[in-house]
Amino acid sequence: MVFTLRWGIVATGGIAELFVKDLLYDPALRGVSDVAHLPVAVASRSVEKATAFIKSFIPEPIAANVKPYGTYADLYANPDVDCVYIATPASSHYENALEAIRAGKNVLCEKPFTVNAAQAKHLKFEAEKHNVFLMEAVWTRFFPLSKEFTHLIHEEKIIGDIHRIYSDFSVFFDPVKDVRMYSAATAGGALLDLGVYMNVWTLLTCYRHPDNNRAPPDIIKAVMFKSPISPDIDESTSVITVWKKPKIMCVGTVSMMTDSPADCVIRVQGSKGEVILPIHGSRPEKIIVRLKAGGMGERVYPFPIPGQGLFYEADAVARDIRDGKKFDENYPLEESVFAMELMDEVRAQNDLKFPSEIEVVEDY
Ligand SMILES: NC(=O)c1ccc[n+]([C@@H]2O[C@H](COP(=O)([O-])OP(=O)(O)OC[C@H]3O[C@@H](n4cnc5c(N)ncnc54)[C@H](OP(=O)(O)O)[C@@H]3O)[C@@H](O)[C@H]2O)c1
Numbered sequence: 001m002v003f004t005l006r007w008g009i010v011a012t013g014g015i016a017e018l019f020v021k022d023l024l025y026d027p028a029l030r031g032v033s034d035v036a037h038l039p040v041a042v043a044s045r046s047v048e049k050a051t052a053f054i055k056s057f058i059p060e061p062i063a064a065n066v067k068p069y070g071t072y073a074d075l076y077a078n079p080d081v082d083c084v085y086i087a088t089p090a091s092s093h094y095e096n097a098l099e100a101i102r103a104g105k106n107v108l109c110e111k112p113f114t115v116n117a118a119q120a121k122h123l124k125f126e127a128e129k130h131n132v133f134l135m136e137a138v139w140t141r142f143f144p145l146s147k148e149f150t151h152l153i154h155e156e157k158i159i160g161d162i163h164r165i166y167s168d169f170s171v172f173f174d175p176v177k178d179v180r181m182y183s184a185a186t187a188g189g190a191l192l193d194l195g196v197y198m199n200v201w202t203l204l205t206c207y208r209h210p211d212n213n214r215a216p217p218d219i220i221k222a223v224m225f226k227s228p229i230s231p232d233i234d235e236s237t238s239v240i241t242v243w244k245k246p247k248i249m250c251v252g253t254v255s256m257m258t259d260s261p262a263d264c265v266i267r268v269q270g271s272k273g274e275v276i277l278p279i280h281g282s283r284p285e286k287i288i289v290r291l292k293a294g295g296m297g298e299r300v301y302p303f304p305i306p307g308q309g310l311f312y313e314a315d316a317v318a319r320d321i322r323d324g325k326k327f328d329e330n331y332p333l334e335e336s337v338f339a340m341e342l343m344d345e346v347r348a349q350n351d352l353k354f355p356s357e358i359e360v361v362e363d364y
Pocket of ligand 1: 011012013014015016043044045046049050087088089090092110111112137139180186193282
């Protein structure tokens, strides 16, 4: 029997549009037959925007049964919503997720999970207290490619002992003051927004290395360029992490001043060869394995993504909720908290602080 998860969409920006379109993408086209998705409510800070969003992006006859709301809280009160998808700017994730959890809703919250690790820990605590499902929407973790990447490097050990990983996620943004990426008020900046993808591959390679046992790195050294027009955000940040037990050095880098090179954004080097992912680190569609002499030469593993690819994480959430799980095993809350701790350390080393009102954490 197909389990259909009923979604409430919170906010009507760019990623909410892509997500709702992917929810409506026929699951059979990605070989899925056990779960399906149905948007049943859309909330915005204005009911007119919610209504326009439904009209623009959800076809009839489904649209006729999707309720528009002019406040996020009204959507959380709708008993027909099984899971809330939060697609507001990072500065609002903590407040929005907290309210949804306290209303008893399961939550999928866009990346970056929160502004700091303290907020992430508190959300985890509240989700456990209210017995609801909670996950950070790091969609890349749910691609079939990501599963194969992990299998190749850790189970098949195709490149032997891993020595080094280079992980880049850079996207050029016009430096315009007060737009989301260049605004500290909405927790913009390269590290928090783009760093999530730099971390996806570092965490899969190092944090999830069988010899590392999900321990933090032994050394973290980070440098950044702050923006001349918005000094409370970083335009480029590079992070070296050293993981002594598996003996891997990681060079991670993010930038809004330049794009990543198209041919290689992730390079994992081992004793027998290397694994390369071409652009983009958020949505790669092939794995390239190059082995040293005597190996198999170059092998390409294609993973074409139908639609945008946000449905893979939505499928995982649907299965988790169907099965009564409160977190996802592939990307558990501990790992979101750890990723936020890593970013806290990088910001601390570079004295980068967001406005105190968005860093706030309730006592609990
Ligand atoms: N997974 C991915 O591939 C991906 C891609 C892009 C972005 N993201 C993440 O998704 C989140 C949203 O990004 P986006 O690109 O969709 O942003 P966006 O286009 O600016 O949309 C954000 C929406 O949040 C609502 N909102 C609530 N408080 C707001 C405030 N103070 N300022 C501005 N908008 C506010 C607005 O909707 P209403 O007016 O309707 O309330 C707005 O349309 C970010 O955390 C971002 O990192 C993820």
